[in-house]
Structure formats: C-alpha cells, structure tokens
Amino acid sequence: MTTPETRRALVPALLLAALAASLAQTIVIAALPTLGRDLDASPTAVTWVLTAFMLSSSVATPIAGRLGDMFGYRRIMLVCLGCFTAGTLVCALGVRSLGLLVAGRALQGVAGGVFPLAFGIVRATLPATRLRGIVALLSAMFGIGGSVGMVVAGPVVDGPGTAWLFWGTLVLAVAALACAVILPAGSPAGAGRVDLPGAALLSGALVCLLLAVSQGRSWGWGSAAVIGLFAGTAALATAFVLVELRTAGPLVDVRLMRRRSPATTNLATLVVGAAMFGVITLIPRFVQTPAAAGYGFGASATQAGLVMVPVALVMLVAGPFAARLGGRVGSQVPLRIGAVCAAVSFVLLAVAHGHLADFYVAGVIIGAGYGLAFASIGNLVIESSPAEQTGVATGVNTIVRTVGGAVGAQIAAAVLAASASGPAPAETGYTTGFAAFAVLAVAALAVAATIRRPV
Structure with missing residues (x-):
C-alpha cells in the first residue's frame, strides 16, 4: 500500500527523473562545435554524441514501457536511471575521447524509458482527480527539460567547460536515482514472457529510421547507405507488425x-x-x-x-x-x-x-x-x-x-x-x-x- 508520505514524494521524484532525462538529450547541442574542436573531430563524427543518445533512447523507451507493464514500473525505472547515471559518469570522465563520449551517451539514452514508466506509476498510484494534471506536467517536462538543457549549455560551455555539462547532469542523475528508490513498487500486470522477436524487430526498425533521418544530410539522401536504411526500416517494420499480430503477448x-x-x-x-x-x-x-x-x-x-x-x-x-x-x-x-x-x-x-x-x-x-x-x-x-x-x-x-x-x-x-x-x-x-x-x-x-x- 502506498503511504501518504510516499504519495507526496512521488510527483517530485518523477518530475526530477523526467527533467534529468530530457535535459540530457539537448544539453550537448550547443556544445557540438566546441566538442568538435576539442576532439579534433569532423562535424559528422561529433554529431554521433547526439545521435547515440537518440538511437539508444528510441530502442529503450518502448521496451522499458512494456517491461514496466509486465514486471513493475519502479523496478525498470531503477534500471533505466542506473544506466543513465553510469553513462553520465562515463561521459564526464571520457570527455576527451570521442569513443568514450559516444559510448556514454548511448548508455545515457536508456533514460528514455523514464517517461512511459513515470506515466505508468502515476496511473497506477494516484487518484483519478489528480491524474490529468500530473500527466500533463510530466508530458510538458519533456519540452521543459529540453529547453533548460539548451539554456544552461551556453553558460557552461563558455564558463567551466564542456566536461561540466556531464558533471552537472550527474548530480541530477544521482538525485533522481536516489529518489526513485522511494517510488511505490506497484502491482505488475504480470504474466507472460518478454516478446524478444518483437523487441529485436522494433529496435532494428527504429535504429534504421533514425540513423537515416539523422545522417541523411551528411551521407547524402540519395546515397546507397541512406536508401538502404529506409528500405531496411520498411522491411523490419512490416515484419514487426506481422510478428506482433501473431504473438499472444506482443511487445506492442x-x-x-x-x-x-x-x-x-x-x-x-x-x-x-x-x-x-x-x-x-x-x-x-x-x-x-x-x-x-x-x-x-x-x-x-x-x-x-x-x-x-x-x-x-x-x-x-x-x-x-x-x-x-x-x-x-x-x-x-x-x-x-x-x-x-x-x-x-x-x-x-x-x-x-x-x-x-x-x-x-x-x-x-x-x-x-x-x-x-x-x-x-x-x-x-x-x-x-x-x-x-x-x-x-x-x-x-x-x-x-x-x-x-x-x-x-x-x-x-x-x-x-x-x-x-x-x-x-x-x-x-x-x-x-x-x-x-x-x-x-x-x-x-x-x-x-x-x-x-x-x-
């Protein structure tokens, strides 16, 4: 049973997690030119600092949402925030290495799962009279956090430097992880196996689509790589729909x-x-x-x-x-x-x-x-x-x-x-x-x- 104290702490904890995840996505945008100069990397190469987060988030988000529905939202929330915290630390320590930075950003992107899990928690825990307002605030937090990331990035880059984009985010990540421990465990909807074929096909389709969209300009929209990625998206998406229609416990x-x-x-x-x-x-x-x-x-x-x-x-x-x-x-x-x-x-x-x-x-x-x-x-x-x-x-x-x-x-x-x-x-x-x-x-x-x- 959820205590009154837990209910009072629940909304701030979820808003903090949503703020940290959405801020992390955009905070590097203003820093990409500086990171490119510091790392002696081309604009195309340094864009992977943004692309890695986006690809990882796209894969993690629907899978985390489904796992939360099945096994409990808090449990999966802790996993997502744990990955986010570890990835942020990798970025902060590896800011002078493009490879480490991209790897850390990919691990950070698992935080995309925070949003569906947060919605699941509030729907399962809060009374209907409060649900609409909290859902609206969580939804708006996606844009608020993204805007805050773009606001604070400039002063940080112009001041203490790009590493502090990640050290500052690490403080938020640790705080969000600590607060998530007090979230209600909830009652999982439970039964069933994880739809691994569906997860693999959806992940492949999303990676192909977002990779084609994000890299199309630098690779050339008419290039074989981009055309192949769009064709792969169509093929994998079609296969995903056919598999899900025939699966007893589909991912989607x-x-x-x-x-x-x-x-x-x-x-x-x-x-x-x-x-x-x-x-x-x-x-x-x-x-x-x-x-x-x-x-x-x-x-x-x-x-x-x-x-x-x-x-x-x-x-x-x-x-x-x-x-x-x-x-x-x-x-x-x-x-x-x-x-x-x-x-x-x-x-x-x-x-x-x-x-x-x-x-x-x-x-x-x-x-x-x-x-x-x-x-x-x-x-x-x-x-x-x-x-x-x-x-x-x-x-x-x-x-x-x-x-x-x-x-x-x-x-x-x-x-x-x-x-x-x-x-x-x-x-x-x-x-x-x-x-x-x-x-x-x-x-x-x-x-x-x-x-x-x-x-």
Whole structure:
C-alpha cells in the first residue's frame, strides 16, 4: 500500500527523473562545435554524441514501457536511471575521447524509458482527480527539460567547460536515482514472457529510421547507405507488425495502436513534434549569426540560451493549464490551441526577426503552444489505452515524438543548406524555414481536429 508520505514524494521524484532525462538529450547541442574542436573531430563524427543518445533512447523507451507493464514500473525505472547515471559518469570522465563520449551517451539514452514508466506509476498510484494534471506536467517536462538543457549549455560551455555539462547532469542523475528508490513498487500486470522477436524487430526498425533521418544530410539522401536504411526500416517494420499480430503477448498491441484515437494522436505528435523541434533548432543558430551576414545578432552561446528562457518558463505554466482545460472540454481542445499558438509564433518569426525582442515575444507563444500541445497529448494517449498497457502506449508515443524531432531538425538543416551561398545561410533560408514549420503546425491542427473526446 502506498503511504501518504510516499504519495507526496512521488510527483517530485518523477518530475526530477523526467527533467534529468530530457535535459540530457539537448544539453550537448550547443556544445557540438566546441566538442568538435576539442576532439579534433569532423562535424559528422561529433554529431554521433547526439545521435547515440537518440538511437539508444528510441530502442529503450518502448521496451522499458512494456517491461514496466509486465514486471513493475519502479523496478525498470531503477534500471533505466542506473544506466543513465553510469553513462553520465562515463561521459564526464571520457570527455576527451570521442569513443568514450559516444559510448556514454548511448548508455545515457536508456533514460528514455523514464517517461512511459513515470506515466505508468502515476496511473497506477494516484487518484483519478489528480491524474490529468500530473500527466500533463510530466508530458510538458519533456519540452521543459529540453529547453533548460539548451539554456544552461551556453553558460557552461563558455564558463567551466564542456566536461561540466556531464558533471552537472550527474548530480541530477544521482538525485533522481536516489529518489526513485522511494517510488511505490506497484502491482505488475504480470504474466507472460518478454516478446524478444518483437523487441529485436522494433529496435532494428527504429535504429534504421533514425540513423537515416539523422545522417541523411551528411551521407547524402540519395546515397546507397541512406536508401538502404529506409528500405531496411520498411522491411523490419512490416515484419514487426506481422510478428506482433501473431504473438499472444506482443511487445506492442498493433490492433490497439491502429485504432482511430491512438493513431491520430500519434500522427499529431509526429507533426507537431517536427514543427516545434525544427524551429527550436533554427532560433539559436539565427541569433548567433554575426551581424556582418546581414542578419543575426552575433550572440554568444550563453546569450542564445537566454533566448530560450521564455519557452521553458511558459511551458511550465501551460502544462497544468492544459490539464484543467482538458478536464472541462476534452484534451483534444488544448492540443488544437497549442497547434494554433505554434503556427502563429512561426509566422511572426517569418515576418519579423530583426530584433532580439521578436524572438522573446515568439518564445512566449512557442512555450504556450509546446506546453499545451504535449501536455494534452500525454492525457490523450492514456485516455485511449487500457491501464495494463500504459507503459508501452506512452512509450510508443514518446518514440513518435523523438522521430518527429529528428525529422524537424533535418528539415531545418536542409532548408538552410539550400539557401547557403557563402559561410552562412541566406536570411531567406530562415524565413522559408519558419514559414515551412508554420505550415506543419497547421497540418497538426488539421490532424488534431479529427480527434474526438472519449465517451
């Protein structure tokens, strides 16, 4: 039985774990150029510091969610956070070795499993009256932690150095692991064997897809390697679906995932994730462009991080508001409002980006859009899935969000590359990018309009 003291500590413990995991994913983005110089590594090689985390997370997330459903969420949470802590230590000690850094980041990526496990714990432990608000806050924490990672990375890189990106994260990792010990053990849904063929096929499909998306620009979209990876994705995904349909205890209930509500929610997640992450990768690069290019502000990494502060702060407020609004009119409504906010903010950036104030104003609206959209998505996923499949359903949605983010980042990179005629992209590249992501946000709104409130 869960004691009142445990319940009071439960939410802060889960929020800390979610913050640490999401912060770790983005904290290296601003440091990649510095790491490349320190390690004498090419831009393509040093990108593996980000790619390794993403690939590992994509594999671990749905598997951790399913294992949590079967064997208990706390047990698997401790494993994920233990791997995260060990990987962070490897990164901190091996920051002068690209091989160790990539290995540590791959181990860190197991923390992706924290999100579905956290959703499973709150659904199994908290009363229904609190569930919506906590799910919304946990969902928003994915974006809040990512924004915080981008905010703090600049001052750390400009100050004590890149190693402290990992020493600081290690403090969070150890604290999250210590707090996770007090989480309720829960009652596993139990029985059955781990679907190893399904896990292997899904892992292979995700690795092929994310590797192709993340490396497509550097390897060449028409290269044999990238085309082969996309073909491998299709083959493995097809095999995965066929195996899951014939398995008594599947890793992912494909029949459930293809029902209208889960399918449209995941599609909305993919599109809005691509739009949001694409713009968030454009903004720091724009403000750091030297004014000699005819635009930009020559901002340092620290100043570029400060531009992201309004995004993180407003998300923190928008998440709980989305829960209250969703409780009254349905979670699909704040998702739609979030998509509208995203479209409006991206249009503003497309037409007005001559002053830093333009980015602060847009950041407030982006934060509202991100917080409303993803807080409501978490509740939509839970509302459309059986309690015993909470972990795997939210794990699949988390992976869809990761894929969307990777796609958005590559769209941003491709648009800028197409506009480049010198050392820096042309200003029109950014204008086109902001406008393109506004169109994606409108597409997300169209998908969200098809989601109906559960009865």
